[in-house]
Amino acid sequence: MEDRERMSRLVSLLRRRGLVLPSFEIYGGVSGLVDYGPVGASIKRRVVDAWIGHWGSITNVVEIDSPTITPEPVLVASGHVGEFNDKMSECISCGGAFRSDHLVAEFHEAPDTLSSSELDDLIEREGVRCPSCDAFDWKKPMPMNLMFQTSIGAMGGSRTAFLRPETAQGMFMLFPALYRHFRQKLPFGAMQTGRGYRNEISPRQGMIRLREFNMAELEYFIDPDDPPIDDLSKWPDRVCMIPDPDGPHPGEFEMSFKEAFESGIVKHPTVAWFLAMTMEFLEFVGIDRAKVRFRQHAGSEMAHYASDCWDCELMGEHGWVEVVGIANRTCHDLESHEEHSKSSLLRAWRTYEKPVKEKSEVIKPVGSVIGPTFRERAGEVSSALSKLQATPSTFPFELELPDGTIVHIGEDMVNIAVEDSIVSGEYFTPHVIEPAFGIDRIIWHILDHNYMEVDKEGEGYTILSLKPEIAPFDLVVLPLFDKDGMDKMARDILTRINSLRGIIAEIDTSRSIGRRYARADEIGIPWAVTIDHQSLEDNTVTVRRRDDQRQVRTDLDGLIGGLKSGSLSSMF
């Protein structure tokens, strides 16, 4: 039987204990914005650090960090100014604005695929009423751009800009610096974590659909003729895969990534490798493998530029939710930026295995004709002729000089010669494989998958069984009483532990020891250390393990040593 109350109990815990809270609540809040509180921010930092560490262990991936404010031309080239839209319906009666696809959700299976006029027809036909004022008086659905717009500078000198809808464009902008950093050798990758923005019309679903969210993206630049092929046999375990339903393998399969690639379901070797690495990361931060599936986009659903797209979806209280997208973006982004910016720095060089001899036509100016014809401009004309990329097919033809002057070139003014040249390689636009992670959605599912409601002595009891690597605190120090020397000893131990690099401990002196254990279990602290009367006598403390609530007594050096080496468990 489904437990419809579990989600509200979880959300209430997150708020009460300071993990994730609505933002600006004392001013009534803003939907789609959340805060990570005193417990959640630490979890978030550790998840992000784990992500950076995971990809940083690959020897050709580096981190970069670019602004969130992005000038308009960049987002015209990326397609976001033109295409990053939701359709919106405005109620003439009350002025309320709603996503058109939400209005018709109960009348269509995939309302987000409908065009404006299809949405309009459906709203008319079904007589959909305004959720605010119950009127049936709609303007036609209109696309609304989902970027937050702002403006850089003042008045006459100001420029339109947007808050970035993805961090990826920052990596494309830095391609020239990255290519130099990696000494002109592909493949290499750049990653970035930080804020992304999406001005949702009516965000719902808590941490799943935010207006300001935390992303982590990696752009891996490869030579499409020589894609990196990694060994997939390191990951033999099977996982749920759902190939493109319109492709040759419709259905749902349990298979390893190696099987998925070898059977042709995953089309690109580097995409297969990123799928496997993504699964490894998710398990590292505490996602339940049984609640993971990889779903291939159908042709109709794929972004226009992508040739193979996968969503990694997680099951939780919101149903299946996309948390990672892994896409072969091909040369789309770099080519589009080359076209819009006219930059010549967005290509890579590929050296042929053997230099190639090519015959090509070249134009040679005939000085004895050009000289008398163009007199003092003869030099400019000859130079402009030599720079022509293609041989003209008809004579006379028009030639533009650097200052814009047009001159007419007759057949007698040039000789066409065929020459041999040696070509050792060529410039090409690298392809890009991108895994894009939604950090907030992943954190939501970490919390969901590790939220355990158990029965303890006949009463409900909550444990957040977070992995120690991403727990908000490594340890809580609990003086049995906040007096009699136990208070001072607890604070001395706390100071000593907090001076260890990368270890965060907190102290709790409130109320009964049982309630303090319960609070520590609720926010996922893996270890609790209790200082009691005996501690004052023999310098020993009790170490309690969250997951089985067992306790052992140890001396202080044993505790500190175990914390440093991450081996406290070996005491049990």
Place this chain on the structure above:
Amino acid sequence: MEDRERMSRLVSLLRRRGLVLPSFEIYGGVSGLVDYGPVGASIKRRVVDAWIGHWGSITNVVEIDSPTITPEPVLVASGHVGEFNDKMSECISCGGAFRSDHLVAEFHEAPDTLSSSELDDLIEREGVRCPSCDAFDWKKPMPMNLMFQTSIGAMGGSRTAFLRPETAQGMFMLFPALYRHFRQKLPFGAMQTGRGYRNEISPRQGMIRLREFNMAELEYFIDPDDPPIDDLSKWPDRVCMIPDPDGPHPGEFEMSFKEAFESGIVKHPTVAWFLAMTMEFLEFVGIDRAKVRFRQHAGSEMAHYASDCWDCELMGEHGWVEVVGIANRTCHDLESHEEHSKSSLLRAWRTYEKPVKEKSEVIKPVGSVIGPTFRERAGEVSSALSKLQATPSTFPFELELPDGTIVHIGEDMVNIAVEDSIVSGEYFTPHVIEPAFGIDRIIWHILDHNYMEVDKEGEGYTILSLKPEIAPFDLVVLPLFDKDGMDKMARDILTRINSLRGIIAEIDTSRSIGRRYARADEIGIPWAVTIDHQSLEDNTVTVRRRDDQRQVRTDLDGLIGGLKSGSLSSMF
């Protein structure tokens, strides 16, 4: 003799080697926006981590993380909507916009303190011409708000919002959650790192004046009647202090923080402690103590709400630059948010040492008069009378009932009694001490202070002597030749090193070993490991130390062990 070229060589190195670069350069760039490239982003992450670790080691400070998009009412309460301005002059002839104080910089010592009309007079009197078109045809200077404005949601339902000018407001918004987290016990602190925004009219000075920047702020909430007093004797070293020139101690002094507090120069004990902790952090990340000074704001310069403000300034190629502000913001922020939001959750409770007996006037409804007068509403009237905070001074008076009805209360309807009550404590607004760090400015000065141009065999040679804790890579692996097995061995070692938690290594196979050492020295990598023919035979490698360029030979286990324990230096 001053070397005017040093800054341009440093800036050029930062760009060439991918530390810090202008953003969106292929589209012509946007002034005031920079990227941290493949080398710089790693330095930035480590500086931020060091900052979090530094304050996180205090046992009552936690991290939080709030949105950059901030709704207008929050920034009305904080004063930013009204007061976060620069004066701007617009040229009528060409439409160019300029900071008015910049236009008159050569005619006044402190042009940023002038009012609009004073600026206007000075521009008129001096006949200042437009820097763009040389016209003398100005509109009057106007205040321009420096926040980036945007709008949340669509059409009728949209709300004005701004990108946060500081991260501090996020901590004030979360005060209720923090107070709960710390079990209603002061003092405690909350810290946050992330983006801040300031829409400069015409940003200059590279990383010093950015439109989007990285901040790190801590708000420390205290009881002003019982401020935390920490031991300052831990920091005996002297530092340059410049007290308020209008105060009792004008001048410049070398003194310890303890001396500065005990002599009354630093007014608040908690402020003194934050000054000392700030100095400790700056030295940890590699700031040269000889280029640090602490300058107290003059009364005229201080923000309206602050009672003791200090700037920590660093000397570098841009002269003395403020990088940290340490302010006693008193109760200003929380009080203002209480007033604007009407929230009752922005106070703390202070228990008196002894409960206090107080006499107070209370109003008692006289039922025998109220009953017949108000009949079925008599209960409501009595209840509203009991809730009155103050005794009315004249009769009859108007009383508002919960539904808005006004009734008139005559003298015969109430008795005024004087009663004893026991009061055990009171609610009050905590005070806030805030250290606010400009991370980009600090990184600029780390780079500046550690950029060494030395003479090596008669040629210029560059070393970035970064502290290992914040170096972009811990180590570079250099196969002498990228073949003959050295290539594979180098990559195996690299993979092994990168799997160590928190260690980042890179490989360099380009060109001669000398040029590769030079590049590693230029970007501040403290250790280089060379794999040569001998390595293939006996599994040993050469370890080279950046700072003295000495080399020792060690086996692989020695290398890995030394890296793990941070003790590679002990080999030398």
